[in-house]
Amino acid sequence: MYSQLITFCISFIILLGISGCTTVPGTGRSALILVPESMLIEQSNSLFREMRRKNRVSTNTKFNAMVRRVGRNIAQVVRDDMPATSWDFIVFEDSSQANAFAMPGGKVGIFTGIFDLVDQDADLATVISHEIAHVVARHGNQRVSQQLLLTAGGIALGVALDDEDRRTRNAVLSAYGAGTTLGITLPYSRGHELEADKLGLIYMARAGYDPRRSLVFWEKMMVKQRAGVLPEFLSTHPAHRSRLRQLNATMDWAVAEYDAVRSLN
């Protein structure tokens, strides 16, 4: 079974004609990437278009201005890691959802419910930088790649060449579908969540937002979750204790980055 998996894995990588590994910017961790990013971006863009069709886009000028302002500043910080990405931030009208997501390719959605937890730009920066960190670290691709290894056994060395593209595409699409939550975003592993927290903390600091505000934000989130107001929100996110422990462990570095940015201004 194990050797079959290896054979499949290798043949899949050969079929796609790509290398199966990448390094996560900022952490140096090596990660499994099997799916061409262009395919994932195409799929994400079409999901996002569908979301825009089906959901009401917020006309709240304050929320929209805040998201544009914070989004632009965080995007600026990750520009070197994602030079080809043009980020697109949309506020969706749904006060019941204190949630946000970012997709491969740079589409970012924020639900108006998140503003219950936001008192200032740095609070919103906590969420947006966390979501953008998922994209920079290519967590979506890793999740889909894992799904492919688990489910797409149909693709093997014997696949007819002229059939290759369609089969590969279908496997990728179904893996992507299997990995979606509410058709919106991919559930990430706890390891990915902690990595996004860590990277996000540094990004917000470099964008000029006090990283210590992240503790305030997550604390508020925890209270809401405990009250059962947010049943589905961030359900795959790490236990608050491990999240706070890691944020505290990264805080000195983040605060140093924040102070360095502020001394320039």
Ligand SMILES: [Zn+2]
């Ligand atoms: Zn996350």
